[in-house]
Amino acid sequence: MPAYSAPAIEARWQAAWDEAGCFRAKADPEKPKYYVLEMFPYPSGRIHMGHVRNYTMGDVVARHRRATGHAVLHPMGWDAFGLPAENAAMASGGHPKDWTYANIADMRGQMKPLGFSIDWSREFATCDPEYYGQQQALFLDMLDAGLVTRRAAVVNWDPVEMTVLANEQVVDGKGWRSGAEVERRELTQWFFKISDMAGDLLDALEGLDDWPSKVKLMQANWIGRSRGLELSFALTTPAPGFDAIPVYTTRPDTLLGASFVAVSPDHPLAKALSERNPEIAAYCEEARKGGTTEEAIETAEKTGIDTGLRVRHPLDPSWELPVWIANFILMDYGTGAIFGCPAHDGRDLDFARKYRLPVVSTFVPVEGEHVRPEEGAEAFVPQKSEPVRYVKLFAGEEVQSGDAGVEAAIAFAEGLGWGKGVTRYRLRDWLLSRQRYWGCPIPVIHCEACGAVPVPRDQLPVRLPEDVTFDRPGNPLDRHPSWGKVPCPSCGGEARRETDTMDTFVDSSWYYARFTAPQSATPTDLDEAAYWMNVDQYIGGIEHAILHLLYSRFFARAMVKTGHLPAAACEPFDALFTQGMVTHEIYQTRDANGRPVYHFPEEVEGGTLKATGESVEVIPSAKMSKSKKNVVDPVGIVATYGADTARWFVLSDSPPERDVEWTAAGAEAAFRHLGRVWRLAHEAAASEAPANPAADAALERARHKVIAEVSGGIESFGFNAAIAKLYGFTNALAKSEAGAEAKVRAARTLVQLMAPMTPHLAEELWTLLGGVGLCAQAPWPKADPAMLIEDSMTLPIQVNGKRRGEISVPRDLAVQEIERLALEAVAKSLEGAPPKKVIVVPGRIVNVVA
């Protein structure tokens, strides 16, 4: 028997699959179709274990579906635009294009040896002009359909580099390279009008039965539908151009607890006041420092400035409230102005305490002790569904839920005409402009006479110029000598190209549709899209739960609206699975100054550095990252153990939705197990043992059971559980005294069930065990239901919920008889006392209440 050696077999079977064209996606009217897609990778240049895990899961699904008679589409591509390519160009002087395509070639070379059943003929990169040209066509159609708009938006501005920064380039409120304090600055930008679809995007979540409920919940909270009141506070102090401040509130029932009105530093009123009042201007400038992220704004210390203006309370003409400008009010949400009710909002309370503004409770709990916020307690913010007792009431009942209070307040305000109930969404329009080079150019030409004019479709794609340099900060498109100078398509006069490129989320919002016809001369081919869409199973990281998935759902709707997808594809992903990360321990020593120094796992052995013998500190597992050096290179693992071991390991130890910790011992164990299967298969193939009726029947029973368990495990994404069952069946086969024929049959089933996870090993042993053709093309085994039924079973007996014995009974024994046997079995524990009650859960358990 030859020893198990992956290098000897894996390349050979990959060639055999290629030659047979096993993985070419072919429409077949005789078969149900199945489209399985994993989120495509960013071409960083190296694949990592997270990729291996993600694509292995998709591959298991794809291979299993092929075996169960589906026409399968399983494509791969590259999410190839983005910042890292420009950063690399700045750091080492190359060109983003060269860097990106070289990385793609490297990564493809690292991926192919893993044996994924991918239809590589459909591969594309989003930076291919053939792809982004179609994206420009889509953009123009969306522009025509009224789905695109242009207006001002706030960006991170680095005042030293004079350039826009991405959020990740802002560290502690400062530019990552210049170290200068970042400012929030307004720029005119392009938007997709996703907020027009907010209601539909929210309501349609309900129909996504095969999405994780946590993802649907996160999306629902992100879209954030709220019912509230829009009202205006009339100014009692004159202000130029303003006689009132419109405010939106989701808690109009707390209006009698209002103690101030506050506007965003970006509010028109704040801007107007800044022009006349240097103190206010200075405050607004200060408040605009720091990054644009919601996190930065929410966690910053709350500050404000009293404008000196006063407004009248709508419920009491004699009641005046001060108007503040405050840094925690977002201009993007509602009207950019609020009324503060410190008693029932934590942020307002912090603000009120800091600036000694009044705190007035409007409701208290219905019962129980309650310390009011005005007496020093925390803000009282119960769930809106919870009933509370109103102590400052102007509408509805004294005791009512917050929801009822809100509705009563809205009805009251509408009745008197000083406010109106509105439904608002937290979801903002999708800002798609980026002031960067390495992205899809926005196909628009700006003409002084004609405005923003679409590039004529016959001039697409608008290609990125290649003669650009990255020796300075800022967008090379802006400073390119000739690229931007074009005649206006409308009047022929002098005009300029738009130099903004598209957010890379645009690229990944429709690639799933492009895979159905990747060479089409239009964005999609409707026949192909109608056949292959929707994606039956989408697999990727939980970090994409909100933005990528929401944008893709929006794009699918936009593509339906512009005629690029059939109506049925408006929800592009039928089923979604979010997998966990691959983690690893971190090995750290310290340099002379006590700063941490990280070491790669392969440099460490037995808690010490191989090179110097210095002992390392082991930090618990975290997501693999280059900076912490806790990465394991799949290429090395494949070279040492083979692709099958890597694939088996990433699926075996953890449930797929959870993180998995890569350990050298675990990889070793996976390899040993594959070797064991290898030996058992060879032993079975060489066996001449005569039939052994009892053992043969037992093994056959176990064979049917494992078919049922593994099939169910794969279908429900219980890959780790399926693998545990395969371990169990391997043990059963090893111990079995069955004859040669039964053992060969069992071994053949074993390798076939393993084939989705370890396809190369499976092919080799399939052939050895007399399997016909390629295992990759063999039909999936079926379990005989009759073989799955056990004749007798063990029932545990509890007394007061604690296990005190067990009985073995025929599976269809009458309940009375089970009860009698159960009482007999636990007679000792009952000490002669008659039981109060006996609960028999047929087929499960008996509980005696003593």
Add this chain to the structure above:
RNA sequence: GCCGGUGUGGCGGAAUGGUAGACGCAGCGGAUUCAAAAUCCGCCGGGGCAACCCCCCGUGAAGGUUCGAGUCCUUUCACCGGCACCA
């Protein structure tokens, strides 16, 4: 700060409200071997007991619902993901 998730032996983890710890790793004992590697067999949550039986404790912490809770509810702690220009 806000939204979402996770927490079970030395470790990764299993368990439709029904025998907690399947399966694997590590460890321990044994077989095989001149020896080792490889392989095979057995044991393996904590405590009590001479001991199989048996008894007590045990699923981050504290309460609750239930005949019965790792699982459901409330509070709380820790860690992870997202927060709109990282992908």
